[in-house]
Amino acid sequence: MSKKNQSITGAYSFFNCIEKNFDKAARFLSIEKGLLEQIKACNAVYRMHFPVKIGGKIKVIEAYRVQHSHHKLPCKGGIRYSIKVNQDEVMTLAALMTYKCAIVDVPFGGAKGGIKIDPQTMSTENIEKITRRYTSELIKKNFIGPGIDVPAPDYGTGEREMSWIFDTFLSIRPGEVDALACVTGKPISQGGVRGRKEATGLGVFYGIRELCYMKEEMLSVGLDVGLVGKKIIIQGLGNVGYHAANFFHESGAIIVALAEREGAIYNKKGLDVSKVILHLKDTGSILNFPEAKNIENTENALELECDILIPAALENVIHKNNANRIKAKIIGEAANGPITPDADDILEKKGIIIVPDIYLNAGGVTVSYFEWLKNLSHVRYGRMEKRFSENMNAELLQVIENVCKTKISTEEKKIILRGAREIDLVRSGLEDTMISGFHKIRDLKKSYRIENIRTAAFVLAINKIVDSYERLGIFP
Structure with a gap:
């Protein structure tokens, strides 16, 4: 680990940071120490x-x-x-x-x-x-x-x-x-599956959107329910950040800043993500985008006024030296380990909601699981049921027209008759997974009276792993 990383993470290595979060969660559980050590260790x-x-x-x-x-x-x-x-x-x-x-x-x-x-x-x-x-x-x-x-x-x-x-x-x-x-x-x-490229970014979108639907959580940080009008800053325009930015933009959120390694761009009225990407392709940089102001130090973009901050690039970008200057109400960890343990404590005291990486960027592995299942079954999603669904929908539509004595327009028929394609099924499965995961963490957080989402997520993960070991009969 470099001296710079040591200065911002304290005495912790990257792996130690995860162990520290694990240990916080373990305090809420009555599990034998030896088993906890086994779960923590790399096999x-x-x-x-x-x-x-x-x-x-x-x-x-x-x-x-x-x-x-x-x-x-x-x-x-x-x-x-x-x-x-x-x-x-x-x-x-x-x-x-x-x-x-x-x-x-x-x-x-x-x-x-x-x-x-x-x-x-x-x-x-x-x-x-x-x-x-x-x-x-x-x-x-x-x-x-x-x-x-x-x-x-x-x-x-x-x-x-x-x-x-x-x-x-x-x-x-x-x-x-x-x-x-x-x-x-x-x-x-x-043998790949449609929807894999954007899966992690879409999972980030689904997770943050679900949080923003929760009235109790939004009241705690002084925000209205929903995503429309929320001001968002995204750090990192790689595969995850790019797709997340697109989905948030399409949902009615306002992307006020985008940050990359060479610097950041800012417009309080909002940035058109598709135009920024075209500018990036033409010039090789997001800087000097005509409809935005340049910010030379990319780290400074993290400290701008916004409702939601999404670090989607590197680990340890929010640390003890800049955590007090973060103004976001919600931080969504699209990257792995973007917040150090010391910064985590500071942000929690400030009342900022952190949606942790161990939940929020699970969209990629979820859709990878769908691809793995597809490869094992040797059948693409939708092949068995798409035509059947379309035929059933056509029959139902005919009954409705006969009963109501009216004709449905051609365009409306196309929408109603269409069977689910592979990408529809993949995105539906991902959406259900992210929503279900969020509510399991939220429910556990309340039942255990845990202060933050990250610790609750670790408690949930540890419980499920222990349950797997017990089912295997390894630790009777």
Whole structure:
């Protein structure tokens, strides 16, 4: 960990931050200490070094795969490509995956992978070489497979890398009938599921929207019920932040600021996200957007007046040195670990509602679960029922027209008759998952008389993991 990170996180490593939040929750539970230690610990840490020939020279690549929990199998978690990848980071992200999956009832143990490279400086050919070699190393140690460990995209990776992983797995394990389910986040043509790209951002939207529907919570921070008119700041315009910004904008919320690494832009009347993205594509930066004011220091954007602040990029961006200057009423952790434990305490005393990462950004793994199920069933969503639903709707519509002695317009008929497509079913499942997860946390928070949502979410996750161990008969 860098000296800068040490100064803002205190004595805690990234993994220690998660352990501290875990320990806060454990105080509300009468669970044997040994079992709690087992739940906290990473079950398996695989650190590897392998050679790859790049530019005629052999380069040794450092990489990781961490399986945090085996209380349910397979393990599940993304693979990130970044020069900043280290063991502490991968262990932490694996632990977060365990708790996320437990909260939203996705039957996986948490895992995470990482390769220490900068994909921006490498050719496609070399990235492919490294990806395929990494996959073969995972296969050798039995760290990948439909029922063992299922990777997914993360920072620096996407559909392309997932398709290479699948192809490598299939070439080494020919005839594996469920090979498609060895990895998720694949292209649609290779068994991917529609709606995966925007899933995490859409999950963030559903979670914050549900909170804003709660009259009691909105009264506590002096806001009206609903999203319309809420002023929102989003830090990070990657896959998560971009899609979240679009969904909030479409819902009637006002995006007053967007922040990226090079700086931020601000307009108190609101920013048109689609126009900002076009400007970004044309210029390579969000700065100097014609309808906004530049903010040179991106961290300063976090401290602007707003109703909802959504850090959707890096960990530890809100810390003890800036927490007192945060003016948002609600913070939605779209990124992993954007608030340090010290900052958490400061923000709680200020009465700010924090919607934690272990719930709010679970949309990605939820839809990855849907893709995994699709691959195991070998049938795309909607194939069995879409036409049947349309035919039933047509018959019902005919009865209504006969009884009412009126004709329904062609446009209205199209809306009524349409059967559910795969993306409709995926988004419906994600919406139900996020709403259900929110209310489970909220109900538990009230029943245990817990002060904040984060601790309640950890209590919920721990309870579910303990229940899984007891069902397995491991700890009678």
